[in-house]
Amino acid sequence: MSYVDGFVLPVPEGNLDAYLEMARQAGEVWRDHGALEYVECVADDVKPGEHTSFPQSVKLEPGETVIFAWIRYASREERDRINAKVMEDPRLAAMMDPANHPFDGKRMFWGGFREALRLP
Secondary structure (H helix, E strand, C coil): CCEEEEEEEEEEHHHHHHHHHHHHHHHHHHHHCCCCEEEEEECCCCCCCCCCCHHHHCCCCCCEEEEEEEEEECCHHHHHHHHHHHHHCHHHCHHHCHHHCCCCHHHCEEEEEECCCCCC
């Protein structure tokens, strides 16, 4: 079964194009090193909940939207190998500096997940 790194983060609506361009460049790097899939999704139907929600999870502020993204790998071992290569890739050097981010990285969260079920 495959392995997935998932991400949720807030992006100011005025920075969305810049964010998606940065994500496109990063996605190319991940794919070049062997990631099977790189997907970025922009909130379309997410509302604040009573107890928790996507907007609440990132402390969404007025004028921001939520991004839900994932990178899929063949396995956890492949993910670890690919991420090591990605972190050394010079194409990402400028993106690693938080001052260059078109979003607030302090409100971003992520994690690795093993695939448990996939329906065709």
